[in-house]
Amino acid sequence: MSKRGSDFLYHWISDHLQDAPISDPVLMVIDMAVDAKRAAQTQGIPGQEIDEEIGAMFQVLMQELREEGHSGT
Structure with a gap:
C-alpha cells in the first residue's frame, strides 16, 4: 500500500x-x-493503493466492535 493510500x-x-x-456492524x-x-478513486487514488490496507483496517474495526459488544450476534 502506498503512504498516500494509507x-x-x-x-x-x-x-x-x-x-x-x-x-x-458487519x-x-x-x-x-x-x-x-x-x-x-474520486480523489485520484487507485483502488489497488488501498485494497491491501482496507481489509486489515476493517478487521481492527470489527474486533473493536466485538469488544464493545456490537457483534451483531
Whole structure:
C-alpha cells in the first residue's frame, strides 16, 4: 500500500465512523469499505493503493466492535 493510500484511508475512516449505536456492524463495515474505495478513486487514488490496507483496517474495526459488544450476534 502506498503512504498516500494509507493516509487517505486512515483519515476517511476517522471522519466517517459513526458515533451512533450500530445495529448491524458487519453491514456497516462492508458499506464503509465500499464507500472508502469509491471516495479514494474520486480523489485520484487507485483502488489497488488501498485494497491491501482496507481489509486489515476493517478487521481492527470489527474486533473493536466485538469488544464493545456490537457483534451483531
